[in-house]
Amino acid sequence: MSLMYLLWQAEKQRKRNVSNSLSMRRRLRDLSDPLKLPEKQFIAMFRVDKSTFQRLLVELRARLPDSKRSTAVRKELKILAALNFYAKGAYQRSIGACDLNSMSQPTFSRCFNEVTDALNSPDILQKYIKFPVCQADRKVIINGFMEKFGFPGVIGCVDGMQVAILQPKKEKEAFFNDNNYYSLNVLIICDAKLNILYVDASFSGASTDEQVWEQCAVKEVLQNIPETRRCWLLGDSEYPQGPRMLTLNSEPIPDISRHLGAESYVELHHKTWNTVQECMKALRERWQCLKGRKPLHYGPTTAAKIVNACVVLHNIANLGNVPLVKSSVT
The missing domain is CATH 3.30.420 (Nucleotidyltransferase; domain 5)
Incomplete structure (x- = not known):
């Protein structure tokens, strides 16, 4: 068996593993429901209570970009991921890899920037x-x-x-x-x-x-x-x-x-x-x-x-x- 064939098979398996990993992350992300957490734990993680989060979701939903992709992150999870980062002060890598959201680092970074930009909308700043x-x-x-x-x-x-x-x-x-x-x-x-x-x-x-x-x-x-x-x-x-x-x-x-x-x-x-x-x-x-x-x-x-x-x-x-x-x- 030639070396080139072995290398080709190894690269094919690597891509398959990456694809499976991404699919698993998406399934975990879609199944996650942080709103089922006890109120005290929810506040500790996100620094707002559930009713305040729902108010925030109403404010920001229209200001976050829509996506037609089946694998798109739900808007509530985008906001929660950003809140968790603001609250913890941890680097993006640790937040992006957390079990709660199962996001890749690039996905988290994109979501975080979208939420931060939404909170900087002129009407939001002037309102609050x-x-x-x-x-x-x-x-x-x-x-x-x-x-x-x-x-x-x-x-x-x-x-x-x-x-x-x-x-x-x-x-x-x-x-x-x-x-x-x-x-x-x-x-x-x-x-x-x-x-x-x-x-x-x-x-x-x-x-x-x-x-x-x-x-x-x-x-x-x-x-x-x-x-x-x-x-x-x-x-x-x-x-x-x-x-x-x-x-x-x-x-x-x-x-x-x-x-x-x-x-x-x-x-x-x-x-x-x-x-x-x-x-x-x-x-x-x-x-x-x-x-x-x-x-x-x-x-x-x-x-x-x-x-x-x-x-x-x-x-x-x-x-x-x-x-x-x-x-x-x-």
């Missing part, structure tokens, strides 16, 4: 990440901070969050931050209930919080508020003081002094502003792909989309009162 532009909406947020902290006029707390990424191919120095890793500097503004009102993930990690703020679209919104409206953001010492930005170095204005009681302005400001620190901690605990120095294995543009997607999901989970868990079940 809303900075208050009218007085009625501002009043709701002001009342929330006043009831919780006794600090009047607060329409949001602001800070920057470093999200680790791989070394970019271009302008890598701009993304190398003071803590010696590559990152995005993500601006976050939140309310008293830890809902995120505004996010900007377009800035490099070496940008300072002040530099990011100077180019923030919210500045224009604040400038258009009539002077008679007593409202402001709270920022730390990294932000410049201004008519609509109160920092630890700001002088207490009469509206605030009347509410200080036994606390100093610095104490009350820090306690209230710390809300944004709690918000960012909750965001990272729920979606651990943003946590620590373990980088997102994407360039800055895609990493920014992932940040936006996680912020949308964070706010949706808050709307559903989904409990926060610190570790996922695999």
Whole structure:
């Protein structure tokens, strides 16, 4: 028997094995039904409860591409695979090979990108990440901070969050931050209930919080508020003081002094502003792909989309009162 014939037979068997493996993966994937999991385990794996997931499915179904292929991944499994990745912060290879979805790495990658793009649809971003532009909406947020902290006029707390990424191919120095890793500097503004009102993930990690703020679209919104409206953001010492930005170095204005009681302005400001620190901690605990120095294995543009997607999901989970868990079940 010739060597060429043996090689041909071996290659034929290899292709048959690959085909059988793919068929098995598809059968396992089609038979899987994560919605049959107990609620607690479902939340641990996907960071949303089943009712919130159904709401998310309604929102995203029309925004995910259709496929006529008989082997196409069901849309609900695409979303669940993406949620699991956001939640675990694991690399794509481990998610793509998980028993739950039985997806190949390329299939998972395609599904993940589709879901991330859907969550970045302009109408989705505008629906779930809303900075208050009218007085009625501002009043709701002001009342929330006043009831919780006794600090009047607060329409949001602001800070920057470093999200680790791989070394970019271009302008890598701009993304190398003071803590010696590559990152995005993500601006976050939140309310008293830890809902995120505004996010900007377009800035490099070496940008300072002040530099990011100077180019923030919210500045224009604040400038258009009539002077008679007593409202402001709270920022730390990294932000410049201004008519609509109160920092630890700001002088207490009469509206605030009347509410200080036994606390100093610095104490009350820090306690209230710390809300944004709690918000960012909750965001990272729920979606651990943003946590620590373990980088997102994407360039800055895609990493920014992932940040936006996680912020949308964070706010949706808050709307559903989904409990926060610190570790996922695999």
